[in-house]
Amino acid sequence: MTGLSRLILKRKILILIVGFIIFAVGIFSLFKINREVNMVDYFKKNSEIRQAEDMMESKLGGSIPIQILVKGDLQEPAVLKEMIKLEKYMKSLPDVHSPQSIADLICEMNDVMNDSYCIPETREEVANLWFFLEGNEILPQLINSQNNEGLIQAKLGTVDTKKGRYIIDSIDDFISKSINKQIVKVELTDLESNELKSINRKRVENISNKIFYDATYYGFEIKDRDALENILHKYLTKNDQEISTSNLTAKLVDYMNDENGDLFIESSSLQKKVVKSLIRYVKKNKDYSEKDIVVNLKKVVPDSYYKDDPEMLDYAAMSIISIIDNEIKWSRVNNLMKEITPLFSKDIQQNHDFKKNLIGDVWEINDTQIFISKTQFENINKDDQISPISLNLQQTGMPIIYKDIDENIVSSQTYSLLFAIGFVFILLAIQFKSFIGGLISILPMILTVLFNFAIMWIFKIPLDAATVMIGSVAVGIGIDYTIHFNSRFHSEIEKNKSLEDALETTLQTTGRAIIINAFSVMFGFLTLLLGSIVPMQRFGWLIALTMVISAIESLTFLPSLLLITHASFIGDLKNMAMRRAINIKANIKQKRNNFTEKK
Structure with missing residues (x-):
């Protein structure tokens, strides 16, 4: 020493x-x-535990569940649309895989029944799709028996604390800033022009964001987002009813060939006559009703087809209007798709899932009623008293526990x-x-x-x-x-x-x-x-x-x-x-x- x-x-x-x-x-x-x-x-x-977890991360998207508790009326389109919006954002985040909820099942069923992967516009349409889901063994994992609470589930593909913390904070931030907690249903026909402009700007932003999230998830880049939003705004504000004559003709012929349908016509010449008359009438008259279609049918369809059942043409008119309206919507969507396709870094035809989601994103241009936040509604209708649709989302599960630790x-x-x-x-x-x-x-x-x-x-x-x-x-x-x-x-x-x-x-x-x-x-x-x-x-x-x-x-x-x-x-x-x-x-x-x- x-x-x-x-x-x-x-x-x-x-x-x-x-x-x-x-x-x-x-x-x-x-x-x-x-x-x-x-x-x-x-x-x-x-x-073995470490190797199993590594395998789960690399091949199965991880083993840690991300769970978001949703409280609200799960049969309400407004609630389901907000859930889909959040899921699309979650998919765009790194290391988040396979988000799933009742909203996904509704979209899948709507795609099967109506060829559009999106939430239907009305509660009645949701109820029709919900009927086909009842009894599905996965439902108890996603919703409660009262249909007022549900889960958005996803898998966290990493156990890295820093990455997990970023994902949790990002989801919380998105929920607080971008998810409407108090929602009001608005009919577009009830809005004045200046109010409609404000609403359309928000709709363009909403659709553009959903497209961006899907593009990020599927590995596409949007070359010019401003151009995309300009195209979306054009289709949201245009009122003309473009229609593809060939597609409508094929749909109406298929309808009249259905033996179980309301208007079964065996004669091909009579089919052509009826279809030609309907298309000519629809092109000349933008505003038409079931009565107008019935009148038009009576002019070309012989009495023998409906004399024993006078209400047959009324039911047929309902179905025909549904077919015509659907084809008008598809015509608008297809035209829009042609214009936005060049804005992506790759050919969207190469990825069927991305194209399906993209069509679902832009389908909103056909909506006649929309859902906006209570705050936005009060800004345009300060005197109206409304009862908003309530929604609450909260993260739960192990990632939150890890973050708190x-x-x-x-x-x-x-x-x-x-x-x-x-x-x-x-x-x-x-x-x-x-x-x-x-x-x-x-x-x-x-x-x-x-x-x-x-x-x-x-x-x-x-x-x-x-x-x-x-x-x-x-x-x-x-x-x-x-x-x-x-x-x-x-x-x-x-x-x-x-x-x-x-x-x-x-x-x-x-x-x-x-x-x-x-x-x-x-x-x-x-x-x-x-x-x-x-x-x-x-x-x-x-x-x-x-x-x-x-x-x-x-x-x-x-x-x-x-x-x-x-x-x-x-x-x-x-x-x-x-x-x-x-x-x-x-x-x-x-x-x-x-x-x-x-x-």
């Missing part, structure tokens, strides 16, 4: 410089350490360290009866904790449920070394020993005990390396290293700091240093005089 004593006396400034460099690096590393609440990381890479790790680390350091400082200040004494005594401990953080940053060790305890443990164990050293050094100074003798005696006695204790604790914690839980292994060797560093700091940095600051709570170090300097000068002078006399 004599060599260490001499090193401290000669190189105390250098030791302090090294200590403060470690201090600076530790402070820097505090903001660089990655936080992790990855349960899979608890197992080694070659373990992650946030608690940070707060626990901060509060526990601040409390431990503050409490120890107060006790030391009381023991040494000096504020400076307490401050100097906790510096080696703080330096040890920062050194631990620097090591974690350098070796990319995350801050998790195990490593978060290291700082507090280091404070609790490491402070003993500081107290033992200060007490013994103070005792030796009181014996009127010189600084050199006091320091050397302290290092020879208490210093040896500190080293033995540090290595004993170190080997004790190193036994954790024999376990199979990775965070506990990290905790073991980090605590072991921390104990050794704490001992080194107490035997080098602390005495150097005491000597340079002339800490008065230890003794009259300043005057002792001055007396030592005077004695050295006196000895040199005496030796010079002796040498002169001999000469």
